[in-house]
Amino acid sequence: MSEHSILVRAKNVYKEFPIHAGLLEELHFENGRLTRKRESVKAINGVQLEVRKGEALCVVGESGCGKSTMARVIMGLIKPTAGEIYYDGERIDNLDSTKLLRFRRKMQMIFQNPYASLNPRMTVQDTLEEPIRFHNPENSKAEVQEKVSAVMDSVGIDPMWGERYPHEFSGGQRQRISIARALAVDPEFIVADEPISALDVSIQAQVLNLLKDARDERALTYIFITHDLAVVEHFGTRVAVMYLGTFCEIAETRTLFSSPRHPYTQALLSAIPRLNQERPHHIKLKGEVPTPINLPSGCVFHGRCIHANERCQHEVPKLRELRDGTTVACHAVEEGRL
Amino acid sequence: MTTTTWERFKDSSFYWGFRRDKVAVASLAVLCVFVAASFLAPLIAPYNPYDPTQIDLMNSEIPPVWIAEGDERFLLGTDGQGRDLLSTILYGTRISLTIGICAVILQAILGVSIGLVAGYRGGRLDNFLMRVADIQLSFSTLMVAIIVLAVFQGLFGAELYERLAILMLILVIGIAEWPQYARTVRASVLAEKKKEYVDAVRVIGLGPMRIMFRHILPNTLSPLLVISTLQIANAIVTEAALSFLGLGMPITKPSLGSLINSGFEFILSGVWWITIIPGVVLIILVLVMNLLGDFMRDVLNPKLYKE
Amino acid sequence: MPLLEVKNLEVKFAMRRGDLTALRDVSFSIDKGERLGIVGESGAGKSVVAYSILNLISKPGYISGGQILFQGKDLSKLSPEEMRAIRGDGISMIFQDPMMTLNPVLTIGTQMVEALHAHREISDQRARAIAIEKLVQVHIPSAATRFAQYPHELSGGMRQRIVIATALLTDPLLIIADEPTTALDVTIQAEIIELLLELCESSDVGLILITHDLSVVGQVTQRVLVMYAGRIVEEGLTHGIIRNPRHPYTQGLIGALPQQTVPGGRLNQIRGVMPSLANTPSGCAFHPRCPHVTDICESVMPEYSIFDRSRVACHWVKDQLGDVGEQKINETPAP
Numbered sequence: 014m015s016e017h018s019i020l021v022r023a024k025n026v027y028k029e030f031p032i033h034a035g036l037l038e039e040l041h042f043e044n045g046r047l048t049r050k051r052e053s054v055k056a057i058n059g060v061q062l063e064v065r066k067g068e069a070l071c072v073v074g075e076s077g078c079g080k081s082t083m084a085r086v087i088m089g090l091i092k093p094t095a096g097e098i099y100y101d102g103e104r105i106d107n108l109d110s111t112k113l114l115r116f117r118r119k120m121q122m123i124f125q126n127p128y129a130s131l132n133p134r135m136t137v138q139d140t141l142e143e144p145i146r147f148h149n150p151e152n153s154k155a156e157v158q159e160k161v162s163a164v165m166d167s168v169g170i171d172p173m174w175g176e177r178y179p180h181e182f183s184g185g186q187r188q189r190i191s192i193a194r195a196l197a198v199d200p201e202f203i204v205a206d207e208p209i210s211a212l213d214v215s216i217q218a219q220v221l222n223l224l225k226d227a228r229d230e231r232a233l234t235y236i237f238i239t240h241d242l243a244v245v246e247h248f249g250t251r252v253a254v255m256y257l258g259t260f261c262e263i264a265e266t267r268t269l270f271s272s273p274r275h276p277y278t279q280a281l282l283s284a285i286p287r288l289n290q291e292r293p294h295h296i297k298l299k300g301e302v303p304t305p306i307n308l309p310s311g312c313v314f315h316g317r318c319i320h321a322n323e324r325c326q327h328e329v330p331k332l333r334e335l336r337d338g339t340t341v342a343c344h345a346v347e348e349g350r351l
Numbered sequence: 352m353t354t355t356t357w358e359r360f361k362d363s364s365f366y367w368g369f370r371r372d373k374v375a376v377a378s379l380a381v382l383c384v385f386v387a388a389s390f391l392a393p394l395i396a397p398y399n400p401y402d403p404t405q406i407d408l409m410n411s412e413i414p415p416v417w418i419a420e421g422d423e424r425f426l427l428g429t430d431g432q433g434r435d436l437l438s439t440i441l442y443g444t445r446i447s448l449t450i451g452i453c454a455v456i457l458q459a460i461l462g463v464s465i466g467l468v469a470g471y472r473g474g475r476l477d478n479f480l481m482r483v484a485d486i487q488l489s490f491s492t493l494m495v496a497i498i499v500l501a502v503f504q505g506l507f508g509a510e511l512y513e514r515l516a517i518l519m520l521i522l523v524i525g526i527a528e529w530p531q532y533a534r535t536v537r538a539s540v541l542a543e544k545k546k547e548y549v550d551a552v553r554v555i556g557l558g559p560m561r562i563m564f565r566h567i568l569p570n571t572l573s574p575l576l577v578i579s580t581l582q583i584a585n586a587i588v589t590e591a592a593l594s595f596l597g598l599g600m601p602i603t604k605p606s607l608g609s610l611i612n613s614g615f616e617f618i619l620s621g622v623w624w625i626t627i628i629p630g631v632v633l634i635i636l637v638l639v640m641n642l643l644g645d646f647m648r649d650v651l652n653p654k655l656y657k658e
Numbered sequence: 659m660p661l662l663e664v665k666n667l668e669v670k671f672a673m674r675r676g677d678l679t680a681l682r683d684v685s686f687s688i689d690k691g692e693r694l695g696i697v698g699e700s701g702a703g704k705s706v707v708a709y710s711i712l713n714l715i716s717k718p719g720y721i722s723g724g725q726i727l728f729q730g731k732d733l734s735k736l737s738p739e740e741m742r743a744i745r746g747d748g749i750s751m752i753f754q755d756p757m758m759t760l761n762p763v764l765t766i767g768t769q770m771v772e773a774l775h776a777h778r779e780i781s782d783q784r785a786r787a788i789a790i791e792k793l794v795q796v797h798i799p800s801a802a803t804r805f806a807q808y809p810h811e812l813s814g815g816m817r818q819r820i821v822i823a824t825a826l827l828t829d830p831l832l833i834i835a836d837e838p839t840t841a842l843d844v845t846i847q848a849e850i851i852e853l854l855l856e857l858c859e860s861s862d863v864g865l866i867l868i869t870h871d872l873s874v875v876g877q878v879t880q881r882v883l884v885m886y887a888g889r890i891v892e893e894g895l896t897h898g899i900i901r902n903p904r905h906p907y908t909q910g911l912i913g914a915l916p917q918q919t920v921p922g923g924r925l926n927q928i929r930g931v932m933p934s935l936a937n938t939p940s941g942c943a944f945h946p947r948c949p950h951v952t953d954i955c956e957s958v959m960p961e962y963s964i965f966d967r968s969r970v971a972c973h974w975v976k977d978q979l980g981d982v983g984e985q986k987i988n989e990t991p992a993p
Contacts, residue, residue: 222924
């Protein structure tokens with residue numbers, strides 16, 4: 014691991030969102046005394062992550078696993094309840110907004126919903142100018158304009174359309190504009206939160222190619238959050254599989270797809286419909302997804318796992334590195350049962 | 352090819368919906384006539400009702416021109432002091448509209464600022480501000496206005512009051528009604544805050560003030576437009592009610608409400624026009640504003656509107 | 659006689675600038691127990707087809723031509739009462755988002771019993787029994803307990819199963835499923851797909867599955883229609899089309915899937931975007947994006963070339979055939 018230079022590191026990150034129930038609902042009688050219980054959604058539970066420079070790390074997981082929350086914690090939009098985030102060796106989760114400013118031009122984000130990621134009342138020109146002006150106040154009007162046109166060109170949007178409003182563009186075009194906005198400040202690191210899931214298949218290919226070109230031309234590092242495993246297989250260098258707020262497996266893409274180790278990864282991969290399959294063939298999981306409000310004890314996956322044993326019910330498995338570089342958090346794998 | 356704002360507006364579904372809705376078009380036309388007439392009052396009114404030299408007590412209580420004893424000089428008749436009713440109504444409408452619009456501007460500035468901050472910041476500040484708003488809403492505007500104005504008149508005397516009447520009314524009505532705006536804006540802010548473009552500008556590093564005013568505020572304008580027409584109508588009615596009770600505009604500088612009040616004593620003796628005609632004007636004015644407000648609420652609501 | 663036969667269906671939307679055609683000359687049929695897929699991207703008109711069958715198109719859309727024959731009766735000509743008798747009884751529909759389909763303030767049981775009462779004169783107990791039987795059929799554990807629960811108490815996968823169970827209450831002859839798995843997670847999607855397949859096979863219920871996901875269609879359906887800009891551009895046996903797509907759009911669609919490209923390479927993209935209803939190109943609607951476009955494509959809408967069990971609407975395909983008859987055509991465009 015040490016021959017790669019680590020750009021972003023998350024250490025022991027936890028995030029809880031308290032649920033604001035009324036005072037009366039929070040009071041409980043326990044052991045004859047009146048106590049106040051506050052419930053919370055435990056979105057992230059002990060995450061360790063390292064993002065290497067130049068890679069495209071894909072974070073996959075189903076809804077409710079916490080991947081979007083993780084993205085926002087890394088980007089500094091949400092403060093973690095516990096744990097640390099480091100960017101290029103410097104700690105950033107505890108910085109105030111002024112100190113965080115110089116990181117803001119290095120780290121950018123692309124969002125899922127193309128219909129909500131652009132301000133409907135601002136023209137494309139305004140939307141793209143703003144980050145450039147903000148981070149480069151010394152630039153002249155002409156320089157700013159040049160940069161705006163350049164970045165619009167690079168995403169395939171005609172600079173002549175700068176005066177138009179977002180609603181005049183299609184979903185795919187809006188997503189390109191969002192990408193342009195992220196690229197406008199010349200970042201090093203981009204977190205893409207499901208950037209193509211709201212788009213049609215043929216447009217997905219266009220946008221993915223765009224992201225790939227941007228990565229090649231600008232030497233970007235990506236965290237790519239998606240639930241579409243076909244995209245991961247194509248675009249990602251490493252994959253991290255997330256379930257209920259923890260990572261269960263992190264591996265090189267090819268390794269993960271050819272030999273998934275964690276039972277959840279195996280089930281997930283078997284569930285992807287493949288074009289050449291004539292019937293569905295998937296590993297069935299027991300039970301239902303537990304709620305992030307009352308997390309299961311021990312391994313969060315134990316209730317659904319057919320390989321779970323006594324230890325899985327009480328002890329939280331740690332991410333351990335295997336010989337081929339894969340890290341897996343699973344007692345069964347560690348014990349050699351799988 | 353870039354289009355001008357006017358061209359884009361003409362092309363919009365808002366404008367198209369407007370042209371299709373005859374009630375809305377008619378209401379806007381009537382409102383424009385009223386507004387134009389009242390603000391051009393110094394030019395078009397046959398007499399100046401504030402000029403004591405033009406008023407002759409001998410001319411009092413002359414009925415409108417279409418009634419037997421009417422006088423051509425006074426188209427709508429005269430009031431108890433001999434003032435031409437038409438001119439007084441024109442000037443009075445101007446006062447009513449001025450108070451209505453200025454009060455609403457004050458409400459809007461106060462309410463929008465408070466609502467923006469409360470909605471964006473959330474937490475304790477939001478709780479506190481909204482409780483203050485709740486408390487204020489539980490006091491009826493009319494009641495608060497009566498108390499404030501009565502106390503003011505009592506303390507400072509009628510003469511000072513006359514000079515400051517318009518300002519006082521604007522202040523009272525303006526400050527009393529900010530919670531309406533605050534709540535509306537706050538609701539919009541809460542919805543907009545969740546949208547990704549707000550996250551995107553936070554990621555760029557913009558500060559909260561800029562985000563609130565430059566990004567979120569423009570997106571909360573639609574509901575504000577809707578309530579503004581209704582608030583102006585309300586303000587005018589409130590002022591009319593206060594004037595009717597003797598606490599609003601003084602009789603020397605009457606608004607529609609004070610005119611209605613001044614004519615009240617004459618009704619039983621058959622001199623109806625001093626109350627009824629300004630009353631009808633007031634009703635029509637408020638009605639067209641309400642109709643326009645209804646229209647805007649329907650057309651700006653994307654779910655209700657059908658092509 | 660086929661179960662459902664759609665003939666030359668045409669659907670228009672009355673807009674302020676004139677009528678826009680959403681569906682053009684759509685014809686297909688489905689037999690009893692057959693599973694048909696309709697694929698296309700958003701704007702292709704696949705949902706419009708589904709809604710037209712059940713006459714659920716709301717203003718400003720309207721059926722401007724064609725017939726929809728269900729067991730011989732033309733559904734587009736029925737009165738509202740007659741149509742209501744068929745909706746939910748002969749033909750049921752499943753929508754995309756189960757949270758929107760289920761009423762959040764009523765219990766599952768209430769909603770299911772209500773659906774039954776709309777079509778059958780039976781007692782409450784009998785209705786309850788049937789409902790629980792269907793819940794068991796869709797593999798809902800502790801069905802009797804779920805009966806009294808509210809939608810928000812259940813997971814997304816369970817909700818969609820309940821929606822399916824409700825669709826089955828009246829033992830319909832045909833189920834139309836409009837993107838039933840798009841809103842669900844991958845693992846849940848796999849379960850629902852398997853469930854649909856199992857139900858259709860065991861009860862001999864016909865299925866029209868509408869989706870943008872070709873892989874899903876491959877796992878469930880026997881035949882598939884590919885739609886583009888309101889028209890069926892290709893139709894045939896599902897795996898026949900997947901292995902050997904003929905229409906350039908279908909080829910492009912399959913080619914654009916990440917599975918089709920070497921990992922790390924550039925994906926095959928179809929240039930341009932699907933036209934909106936207001937900007938439908940003349941001639942063949944796909945011509946601005948087609949790698950095989952010729953002059954005739956811009957002016958003349960292609961007729962269907964009919965094969966043994968499939969058909970394609972494409973001038974290029976027709977040219978390739980010439981008078982020689984069916985020829986083998988290259989599957990995917992050159993990378």
